[in-house]
Amino acid sequence: MKTILVVDDEDKIRDVVVSYLQKEGFRTLEAGAGREALGILQREHVDLIVLDLMLPDMDGEQVCQAVRAVNSVPILMLTAKVSENSRIRGLSLGADDYVVKPFDPREVVARVRTILRRSDDTQLLADRLVFGGGELVIDSLKRLVLRQGEPVNLTPNEYKLLLSIAKYPQRHFTREELIQKVLGYEFEGDMRTIDQHVKNLRQKLEEDPRNPRYIVTVYGAGYRFTGGAR
Numbered sequence: 001m002k003t004i005l006v007v008d009d010e011d012k013i014r015d016v017v018v019s020y021l022q023k024e025g026f027r028t029l030e031a032g033a034g035r036e037a038l039g040i041l042q043r044e045h046v047d048l049i050v051l052d053l054m055l056p057d058m059d060g061e062q063v064c065q066a067v068r069a070v071n072s073v074p075i076l077m078l079t080a081k082v083s084e085n086s087r088i089r090g091l092s093l094g095a096d097d098y099v100v101k102p103f104d105p106r107e108v109v110a111r112v113r114t115i116l117r118r119s120d121d122t123q124l125l126a127d128r129l130v131f132g133g134g135e136l137v138i139d140s141l142k143r144l145v146l147r148q149g150e151p152v153n154l155t156p157n158e159y160k161l162l163l164s165i166a167k168y169p170q171r172h173f174t175r176e177e178l179i180q181k182v183l184g185y186e187f188e189g190d191m192r193t194i195d196q197h198v199k200n201l202r203q204k205l206e207e208d209p210r211n212p213r214y215i216v217t218v219y220g221a222g223y224r225f226t227g228g229a230r
Helices: 011-023 034-043 060-068 084-093 105-119 156-166 177-183 191-206
Strands: 002-005 027-031 046-052 073-079 097-102 130-131 137-138 144-147 172-174 215-218 223-224
Touching: 002 011, 002 034, 011 027, 011 105, 027 034, 027 073, 034 046, 034 060, 046 060, 046 191, 060 073, 060 172, 097 105, 130 144, 137 156, 137 172, 144 191, 156 191, 156 223, 172 177, 177 191
Parallel strands: 002 027, 002 046, 046 073, 073 097
Antiparallel strands: 130 137, 137 144, 172 223, 215 223
């Protein structure tokens, strides 16, 4: 049974989301503030966080950033902010998806299921892929990515994006293809979401993100994983 942590300071919203999740067979945990949520994460195994952007002690972006420093658990943000900059900032901090208030709780459940389904899809053609003479290692059995021998903390979407392109070095992928592989056919957001995920990966994997060795842009087409070759 998957465990979902619902973080929202409004009791009514939290109660509704929790009720719908429980009806769908999820185990739920609740927090009304950011620090309370971080405390729960230290004590409990959580498979996904439903996180409100506006909290009384620290905003959801701060919570997201604190979680991402130590944990790759998927995060679905609830927000009343609908601007493109707000969504891009949330994605850059590691959120996996957004639901804008007011929302249908059934949509939240559907998004939760979609994110968890994507997170579980981690099959590789080989158990261990090695690139750049061992500089970058993807170990699918341990679900671990190493850069220069050190673990890299990737979000589920970043991990899935990396797997999708690393399985086929030198093949270029369009943004549309990557949206389908990483976010699913039902995704209706901006195609530039993939650009933000690529930017995040470059920051974590590349020695010089502005001059990437692994994930290069194919201008007018999309992206290609080079395997470290120039």
